[in-house]
Amino acid sequence: MLCSLQEQKMELELDFRFSILVAGFRSACEEHQKFYDAPLQIPSLHVFGLEDRVIPDTMSRDLLPSFQDPQVLIHPGGHFVPAAAAHRQTYQDFLKQFQ
Secondary structure, three states: OOOHHHHHOOOOOOOOHHHHHHOOOOOOOHHHHHHHOOEEOOOEEEEOOOOOOOOHHHHHHHHHEEEOOEEEEEEEEOOOOOOHHHHHHHHHHHHHHOO
């Protein structure tokens, strides 16, 4: 929702160039659905686990169409930020765009 607020210039205090969403998901609140309509242009990296029992991967996948060209890092684990060497490389590759 913060990404949408920034793109719609609804919150002038926000000023970020990218988004990394770990176990991100859409709000179930009907009033919030307007934030997910148009694909957001902000570069995004979506990280989620196939065995996440807090935010199931299906909920994180449902968020992907809200972003234009989302990058995705799926790991086999649960509700945590993966930090194996291969995962770190994905983070580094994503963040290099913004140096």
